[in-house]
Amino acid sequence: MTDIQSPTVQAGLSPADMRVHLLDLRNFESLLPQGKVKDFVGSETSARFTIQGGVNIELSRPEDRTWADDGTLLLDGGGAPFSFHLTIRVAESSDSGDVCSADVLCSADLNPFLKMMAQKPLDALFSYIVSSLSRQFPT
Numbered sequence: 001m002t003d004i005q006s007p008t009v010q011a012g013l014s015p016a017d018m019r020v021h022l023l024d025l026r027n028f029e030s031l032l033p034q035g036k037v038k039d040f041v042g043s044e045t046s047a048r049f050t051i052q053g054g055v056n057i058e059l060s061r062p063e064d065r066t067w068a069d070d071g072t073l074l075l076d077g078g079g080a081p082f083s084f085h086l087t088i089r090v091a092e093s094s095d096s097g098d099v100c101s102a103d104v105l106c107s108a109d110l111n112p113f114l115k116m117m118a119q120k121p122l123d124a125l126f127s128y129i130v131s132s133l134s135r136q137f138p139t
Contacts, residue, residue, distance in 0.1 A: 001107045001108065001109055002107070002108050002109075002110045002115055002119065003105060003106070003107050003108075004105070004106040004108065004119065004122050004123055004126060005103065005104075005105050005106075005126075006103045006104040006105070006123075006126035006127050006129065006130045007103065007127055007130060007131075008101050008102070008103040008130070009101065009102055009103070009130045009131060009133060009134040010093055010099055010100070010101055010134060010139050011099065011100055011101075011102055011133045011134050011136075011137040011138075011139065012098065012099055012137040012138050012139040013098070013099075013100055013137045014092075014097050014098050014099075014100060015071065015090050015091060015092045015097075015100040018090045018100045018102060018133070018137070019067045019071075019073070019090055022073065022088055022090070023044075023061075023066060023067070023073065024044050025042050025043065025044065025045060025046055025047040025059055025060075025061060025075075026042035026043065026044065026047070027042075028040075028042060028047050028059070028129075029042055029047070029049075030132065030136065031128075031129045031132040031133065031136075032049065032125075032128070032129065032132075033125070033128050036051060036052040037049050037050065037051055037052070038050050045060060045061045045062070045063055046058065046059060046060040046061070047059045047060075048079065051121070051125065053121070055079075055080055055081070056079035056080065057077065057079050057080055058077065058078040058079035058080075059075045059076070059077055059086065060075065060076045060078070061073070061074075061075050061076070067090075071089055071090050071091050072087050072088065072089050072090075073087070073088045073090075074086070074087055075087075075088070077106075077108075081114065082108055082109050082110050082111075082114055082118070083108070083109045084106055084107060084108035084109065085106070085107050086104060086105070086106050087104070087105040087106075087107070088102070088103075088104055089101075089102065089103050089104075089105070090102045099139050102130055102133050103130055104126045104129055104130055106122060106126060108122070
């Protein structure tokens with residue numbers, strides 16, 4: 001497995017509010033880079049889209065899966081030419097409780113060739129997703 005870690009960002013929402021926002025996968029559309037993603041279809045528990053280059057990405061969350069006690073949410077990935085899981089982490093980062101930190105960890109089953117081709121674009125995608133959280137919810 002290859003782990004791809006986004007930077008950690010600060011966002012101007014409480015951890016509880018951020019978790020509610022991210023639990024609904026329809027909200028992922030606003031986190032993705034416009035012009036590089038198309039055909040987004042989302043529901044509360046799944047999202048499907050195509051990234052530049054024609055790679056289809058599917059994210060899903062079983063209806064009974066919510067945030068773990070440690071502030072993580074595990075999403076199953078599919079559609080791509082490799083299997084992967086996303087772990088989204090949200091934690092409190094201010095004494096007042098109205099600011100949270102967030103990051104994304106992708107664990108992907110990449111062979112050496114796919115790793116060489118996919119790691120940079122995936123790094124950029126996950127960095128964009130968390131920076132979008134910071135832009136949407138400034139501190």
